[in-house]
Amino acid sequence: MEELPTKKSFRHYLYFMAGQQFSILGSGIIGFVITWWITVETQSVFYLSLSMFLIFLPQVIVAPFAGVLSDRLNRKTIIFTVDSLQALLTFGLFLIFLTGFTYIWMILIIHTMRNILYAFQVPTFYAILPSMVPKENISRVNGANFLFSGLIHMVGPVLSALLLELFPITYIFLIDVVTFLIALVPLFLIKIPFNAKEIRAAEKKSFMREFKDGFIIVKAIPGLLSMILFAMIFNFIFRPFGVLWPFFINVMHDGTAFHLAFLFGSMQVGSIIGSLITSIKKEWKNKIKINLIGEMVYFTFYLLIVLAPYQNFYLMMVGGFLGAIIFPITVATYLTILQTVVPSDKIGRVMSIDHTISMAIAPIGALLVGPLAGLMGVVNLLLVSAIIGIVNPIILWFFTKIRYLERSQEQDIEITPTREVIEVETKEI
Numbered sequence: 001m002e003e004l005p006t007k008k009s010f011r012h013y014l015y016f017m018a019g020q021q022f023s024i025l026g027s028g029i030i031g032f033v034i035t036w037w038i039t040v041e042t043q044s045v046f047y048l049s050l051s052m053f054l055i056f057l058p059q060v061i062v063a064p065f066a067g068v069l070s071d072r073l074n075r076k077t078i079i080f081t082v083d084s085l086q087a088l089l090t091f092g093l094f095l096i097f098l099t100g101f102t103y104i105w106m107i108l109i110i111h112t113m114r115n116i117l118y119a120f121q122v123p124t125f126y127a128i129l130p131s132m133v134p135k136e137n138i139s140r141v142n143g144a145n146f147l148f149s150g151l152i153h154m155v156g157p158v159l160s161a162l163l164l165e166l167f168p169i170t171y172i173f174l175i176d177v178v179t180f181l182i183a184l185v186p187l188f189l190i191k192i193p194f195n196a197k198e199i200r201a202a203e204k205k206s207f208m209r210e211f212k213d214g215f216i217i218v219k220a221i222p223g224l225l226s227m228i229l230f231a232m233i234f235n236f237i238f239r240p241f242g243v244l245w246p247f248f249i250n251v252m253h254d255g256t257a258f259h260l261a262f263l264f265g266s267m268q269v270g271s272i273i274g275s276l277i278t279s280i281k282k283e284w285k286n287k288i289k290i291n292l293i294g295e296m297v298y299f300t301f302y303l304l305i306v307l308a309p310y311q312n313f314y315l316m317m318v319g320g321f322l323g324a325i326i327f328p329i330t331v332a333t334y335l336t337i338l339q340t341v342v343p344s345d346k347i348g349r350v351m352s353i354d355h356t357i358s359m360a361i362a363p364i365g366a367l368l369v370g371p372l373a374g375l376m377g378v379v380n381l382l383l384v385s386a387i388i389g390i391v392n393p394i395i396l397w398f399f400t401k402i403r404y405l406e407r408s409q410e411q412d413i414e415i416t417p418t419r420e421v422i423e424v425e426t427k428e429i
Contacts, residue, residue: 004136012131012190013141016029019186020125023083027114028156030090032264033164034111036257038248040103046374051294052243052366054112062119068349070124071293076192077398079128079279080184082121087180089114090173123351126250126335129191142332142361143278152206157261164257214349224337226402227288228357231334233396234295237389239301239365244373252378253311263305266317277325278332287333289404292393294330298323299389306382402413 032137038047070078089110098105133141163172220226249255251261284290304319338354373381 005132005224009132015186015190019183021152021395022179023183025152026176030093030176032157032160035246039250045247046370049243049366049370053363054108055115056362058116062116066120066123070127071349075124076130078124082117083180086114086117087177090176094173122355126351140279142335147275147279154265157264161257161261183424199349214353223401226400228354230396232357232361236361236365237385240369243366244378245367246385259313263316263320267320270321271328274325274328278329282331290333291330295393296390297326299386303386
């Protein structure tokens with residue numbers, strides 16, 4: 001029988017969430033430092049796009065299995081194992097830079113391995129939330145998660161740039177090890193629900209069977225597949241920005257690590273404001289429209305960054321700030337839809353399907369950025385991406401079933417396993 005969330009489990013989740021913020025801070029610093037090192041050392045769009053490709057490809061391959069494992073195995077053990085291995089890999093980076101063997105291929109391999117582990121962490125982290133947080137608090141907790149994550153990502157780039165000015169890059173890698181040890185404290189002190197009886201029954205089923213079960217659930221909810229495809233398209237359109245920001249600041253505008261950090265910081269300030277709005281507001285209506293309009297607003301303000309005059313970093317910061325306000329609102333409402341319409345014992349595999357489909361296009365997008373930037377020019381590529389991002393939601397609204405997804409929130413989805421098939425029934429509340 002499924003264990004329902006209680007006040008105690010809610011309190012334990014808040015401790016867990018707090019500890020994970022330190023882990024996010026350490027990982028964010030390492031990610032910024034590695035990206036800046038690649039930008040400065042190579043001055044190459046190709047290596048930036050290759051690094052992004054190697055980040056996303058493992059996540060696409062691993063995510064389906066990661067979601068099934070998060071439903072089968074002890075989620076506390078998964079988080080501990082993933083965090084431990086990430087810290088170990090970062091310590092390996094410390095040793096590589098200490099000995100001077102800083103070959104680009106070695107850095108890319110370790111960076112890729114860290115993101116393989118991240119692919120296990122994402123579905124597990126989100127699967128833990130509904131098992132520990134009462135249903136009426138899920139939306140607000142999602143908002144709080146983005147609030148604290150926004151604070152971390154606002155401070156992280158600035159702190160990273162400051163550390164790069166004060167210390168050799170070698171010793172900055174040790175920060176991730178320290179933040180890992182801090183995150184361990186609440187993880188050891190709390191209890192994360194784990195139904196061993198249900199897990200033993202689930203072990204009789206194959207990975208592919210469970211992954212197919214997840215697809216059946218996705219199909220059973222009208223418009224959910226369209227929403228997941230919407231996330232995939234967004235990830236593809238956004239990829240040139242994610243790859244080219246360091247190059248855009250450092251090469252196109254002769255900026256420093258601090259300029260890149262403050263651009264990222266301005267985006268995070270906007271993200272924090274959006275997260276505050278999400279955590280304060282208890283319930284959101286018209287979640288689909290919020291997501292679609294949110295993308296249009298997001299890319300409209302990104303045009304300010306792309307069209308900013310040479311070294312007008314203040315205008316870039318304004319564009320990043322305004323565009324980022326809506327982002328956590330759209331993501332929190334998106335996650336709330338998934339977490340409230342999918343049964344908690346199946347949410348890990350559904351989250352992994354969502355992560356797999358939405359991220360499947362990311363490696364291709366990242367790999368295409370290099371040649372497209374060479375063919376079109378960096379600024380033109382960013383302009384075209386922003387325009388597509390503005391037009392895309394309009395097309396999806398009129399030509400897909402995405403507008404019907406809101407109705408699914410008014411239904412209770414029951415999944416009854418049989419020997420050969422899974423019957424999916426929807427009952428009106």
